[in-house]
Amino acid sequence: MAQVLGGITTSHIPAIGMAMDRHEEDTPYWKPFFDGYPPVRAWLEAQQPDIAVVFYNDHGLEFFLDKKPTFAIGTAPQYHNADEGWGIKPIPPVTGETELSWHLVNQLIDDEFDMTVCQELRVDHGLTVPLSLMWPGNRYQHIKVIPVCINCERHPMPSPKRCYKLGQSIGRGIRSFAGDQKVVVFGTGGLSHQLDGERAGFINKAFDQYCMDTLVGHPEELTRLTNDDLVEKAGAQGVELNMWLAMRGVLSEHVTELHRHYHIPVSNTAAGVLVLENED
Ligand code: DHB
Ligand code: FE
Numbered sequence: 001m002a003q004v005l006g007g008i009t010t011s012h013i014p015a016i017g018m019a020m021d022r023h024e025e026d027t028p029y030w031k032p033f034f035d036g037y038p039p040v041r042a043w044l045e046a047q048q049p050d051i052a053v054v055f056y057n058d059h060g061l062e063f064f065l066d067k068k069p070t071f072a073i074g075t076a077p078q079y080h081n082a083d084e085g086w087g088i089k090p091i092p093p094v095t096g097e098t099e100l101s102w103h104l105v106n107q108l109i110d111d112e113f114d115m116t117v118c119q120e121l122r123v124d125h126g127l128t129v130p131l132s133l134m135w136p137g138n139r140y141q142h143i144k145v146i147p148v149c150i151n152c153e154r155h156p157m158p159s160p161k162r163c164y165k166l167g168q169s170i171g172r173g174i175r176s177f178a179g180d181q182k183v184v185v186f187g188t189g190g191l192s193h194q195l196d197g198e199r200a201g202f203i204n205k206a207f208d209q210y211c212m213d214t215l216v217g218h219p220e221e222l223t224r225l226t227n228d229d230l231v232e233k234a235g236a237q238g239v240e241l242n243m244w245l246a247m248r249g250v251l252s253e254h255v256t257e258l259h260r261h262y263h264i265p266v267s268n269t270a271a272g273v274l275v276l277e278n279e280d
Pocket of ligand 2: 059126189190237240
């Protein structure tokens with residue numbers, strides 16, 4: 001039986017990748033942000049996961065407004081990034097995973113999630129920046145990645161409740177997989193942010209802290225929110241909280257919070273970090 005070790009949440013903004021390329025981690029602007037990561041890296045180093053299931057959103061590299069799956073999953077042996085126009089330098093390809101991913105596809109479709117199954121997929125900053133953050137120097141190729149992409153760009157979007165259930169289905173899939181792999185789950189993006197329009201730069205610290213507190217012990221409470229609630233309380237891109245909820249859905253009912261960090265702002269975004277250890 002494959003084992004879920006725990007879950008990690010992290011921002012994924014392109015500026016993080018650029019700051020790492022320029023070795024700006026210790027500058028006054030970036031240090032308070034990067035200070036959140038050594039405990040996460042230490043936990044990964046101690047746990048040595050084999051596989052990472054990464055919930056992310058594609059901001060327009062592979063899926064643009066013309067073709068937008070609600071939920072997509074990758075089953076490819078390798079994934080490449082491409083120029084997104086943000087100035088992120090080329091990075092090594094991400095290693096894929098082809099066995100558990102197909103098992104998850106079967107589990108999800110049995111559970112009535114009509115996934116878009118991608119045997120080829122370019123992955124954007126939503127997936128690559130978290131990997132670069134966890135394994136500095138882009139040393140992430142040892143870990144096999146299963147990308148799970150959630151529409152957070154074009155309305156209508158899947159609800160917080162549906163995303164949590166997506167995570168629960170993936171959790172059942174991992175636990176029923178005949179293997180001894182150790183799996184870590186990432187919820188990327190968030191927390192409050194709005195990139196454009198009248199409220200560009202909008203941050204809601206009180207709501208972010210409520211989300212972090214509630215996600216740990218009472219995630220079902222967050223599933224009562226609608227995407228309209230998220231836009232109102234957390235900004236237009238605050239719907240990226242849905243990736244955090246999907247991650248939490250994979251984990252056991254009770255989890256241990258090993259680490260938490262919150263810093264505002266980086267670029268236009270509130271950056272929240274959690275490491276939650278599974279109790280199963
Ligand atoms: C920013 C935040 C995002 O979530 C993203 O996908 C791109 C940019 C930002 O705050 O700069
Ligand atoms: Fe984003």
